[in-house]
Amino acid sequence: MDTYKIILEAHSGIAYVALITIAIAVINSLIGISAKNEFKPKDRRIALFALIATHIQFIFGLILYFVSPNGMDAFKSGMKAVMSNEGLRKLAVEHPVTNIIAIVLITVGWSTHKRAEESKKFKKIAIFYALGLILLLAMIPWGNWIG
Template sequence: MYDIVKEFHSGWAYIALFLLIVAVANAAAGLFSKKEFTPRDRKIALFGLIGVHTQLLIGLILYFVSPFGFASLGQMSDEMLRLTSLEHPLINIVGIALITIGWSKHKKLITSESKFKTFSIFYGVGLLLILSRIPWNLWL
């Protein structure tokens, strides 16, 4: 089961990152071009949100079935175990929380500029946090 969940988590990560990058790029383009916020823009941001939330659910399952996840928590002297058991899950949860906050905040905003700005900031910082803690040597 561990191998299946690990492969699914790794494969879905490409989709989730692609959707999130598209959402950040769309928000930044909308902000800088001063265009009107449309249902298409909302859907792009929603797909980014769904992608990272799905990745979080898969990651939580993996965390508890993996020998490098919860079972290795506390082994801080080993850099790789520290990354997989603490840093990667914690920082990615913070990043996904910021993305979720950005989604929630946009609903209360009226102007297109403020919606694009909210998505650019929250989704962008979330993306940077996620990218900073990907275990690249295990993933590629």
């Protein structure tokens, strides 16, 4: 198997872990908010696990961008060729750009929850992680992945 295939396999697999752990962190925070629970070390660990999975996925995504024919290489045939091809535009432009924004949002959620007072911690995680998750889900190339 070549480098491209290995990285693509890793990126496809870690995608499940990242999306599921972010979803769990959002659900856990919503439960915490509605039950007015205290923010415990367990809640911090759930949010941290999602953050780590997301950052690992980011690193694999970045490597993938440079080894995949559907990343930077796609631009060899010109910007117009990429932008006029729906599938290629999604993989080489929309997916990476939107997902980097989503990852920044999740990271901001993690950092602001740390500084927030006790009663606001769940809210920070719920809002930023949920926004990130929506962006990620909107830009998954579903057909290539599980289609």
